[in-house]
Amino acid sequence: MTKLLLITGFLGAGKTTLLNRILTEYAPYKAGVIVNEYGSAAVDDALLEGHGTDMTLLKNGSVFCACLKDDFIKALVDMSRADIDYLFVEASGLSDPANMVTILEAAKQAGSRPYNYLGAVCVADAVRFTRHVMVLPALSSQIAYSGAVIINKTDLITPEEADDVEEKVHAINPSAVIYRAVRCDVPIYSLARCRSVSLLPAESSNKRTGRLRAVTLRSGESPDRDKLLAFVGEIGPLAYRVKGFCRTGDGGLYISAAGDLVESEACDLPDVTELVIISSVGISIISKILEAAEKCFSEPPELK
């Protein structure tokens, strides 16, 4: 029976980093992956290349929302028939997995072979968790329905602050195994043993996740690297997440920003810059992007 592990966590918390670690550790096994992205560009897809796994990408929403649920069920049915030992599902940042068990049941009705559901692992961004959990109900649900919670990026906060985050996580889910980590460096095999508590499945709050605005910026220009980073630095605080592969005068650059924290590393030069920006300021992000872009690009970038 294929074993299924769900990975949840807010935008930029480190889900893809964790998934990469998992796929490396589980290399001796045959693994399949379903990646769910909020935006329209396939950034995580590209980051996960090279593991030789079966991969299905579900874009533009949450797999727990009515709009993508059917696609998710179909992907689960297909994967159940593939020759794999493990299926890892990376949910999008605002996914509320409360109805995961119901979805597995629906997949069974639709012809899926049964899965051995190992439960969910949630990656919490140590820096931003306290702030976001107050306003985003899906985050509480991600914690509540997890067997293990990784408080990631603890190198960026004090031990006391980490205690505070841990306390909050514990208050939401007293039975979860909690790890503190930097770059999701945790004992990977132990994650699959932390089965989620058997909370009753509930309706996902993802009926309204559509309101989180994902804007994909595209441009064929190759701006100066510093100008591009300044642009991301300007937009970062207005976004939950900025990530993607960019063209610069110095070659390709992978950008990953969460709030004020901007990370970048060299990558292959993409044909076009594709940056996914998840707004935390609603629609005004469009005006802000275009205004900031004037200092970086010579023509307005395409926004989708």
Added chain:
Amino acid sequence: MGRQLLIDTMKHKKTERAPWVPFSGVHAGMLLGYTATEVLTDADKLYDSVMETFRLYSPDGLPVIFDLQVEAEILGCKLMWSDDCPPSVADHPLEGKEPEIPCSCKLPTEESGRIPVILNAMRRLKTEIGEKTALYGLICGPFTLASHLRGSDIFMDMVEEEEYVTELLDFCADAAIRMIDFYIDAGMDVIAVVDPLVSQISPGHFEEFLTEPFKALFDYIRSKGALSSFFVCGNATRQIENMCKTGPDGISVDENVAIKPAKEISDRYNIAMGGNIPLTTTMLHGTQQDNMKYIIDMLDELTPGNFIVSPGCDMPYHTPVENAVAAASAARNPDEARKMIANYTPAVLNIPVDLPDYTALERPLIEVFTIDSETCAACTYMMEAALDAKRHFGDDIDVIEYKYTIKENIARTAKMGIKNLPTMCVNGEIVWISIIPNRQQLFDRIQKELNKTE
């Protein structure tokens, strides 16, 4: 070329004359004997009708379709269709419920509702006349769309559920972005964001809820290389400055707005003003000379440049062709027209009307003076507010609508001293001018009158 003249004007360049843009929506269908429903649902009839408008009225710019219900229909509003005006929204899927935002999967696609019909006509028109005349794609503005979805509850929400209103407007702006993409891809030169209900809220509410979404839409349109216009109807005088701050290339107003002071404001922001031939008194019921005189007087009153001659809003279906032809000729050749109307004195409308004896009413009387609640969204929602009160108070009150499209009502409106539409009167007193009362305000006012009679 007319198209270039229009583009130059919207880019605030010096031009030899003001461009002429007849907003012939359903009226275009009338030219070929099609009903409003036919022209708004059939790509061939729409295409033929717009071509006929182009032939008859020599426009510098032209809307392909004028129907603010396209998006609402896709998002689940039922429409009430008519032979001689655009459809109106007959129900509001989010009304009377807990605040709810539709799922993003409901947003328009190129296959949704009547969009394939519209895009088909747009593409063919672009090929046929797109070099000669600027084509306008009209989309429903986010506030009017939110009202279509939420009904008159939205006015109460703005007081009690502010966060919800922001979220709903964000969703409606998303719908607008989809439409902008479709219409620009189909070759539209100008995207007009048409939001009649903007005139019915306070400037404070505009700043709180509308500045950001509208600015985002106009910035977005500009980033895609198209021009933008902000259409409003009703008495938007108090909103002109706020509208300018959202940064469109143009603004278009109807006869409820005094064009000279409005243009003085838009000139300060270097935004092209458009307007505002009166739809009913001049275009529908007036003479050819009336139409020419209005345009000439308007042009003579305004500082030159940054101006587009157009009707105040969608032309009435039954507008006599000769009136629109006269308007076209005055707009295109103002010097000739000026000579032709040199000694013309407009006829005075002289229809006797009796006003009720407001001191001897048996029960409170709510009178709603509208352009037409079936065609003007602001009027629709003011009338809905009154009908909501009627449902609540039943036989304890009377409610009546006076549509300006009927000549007798023009005289009645004048006799009441009403200058702007829609306006709501309670027992003969003008209470709400171009502002839609929320449920509480209206009910309190009626209760006050009822208390007096008890």
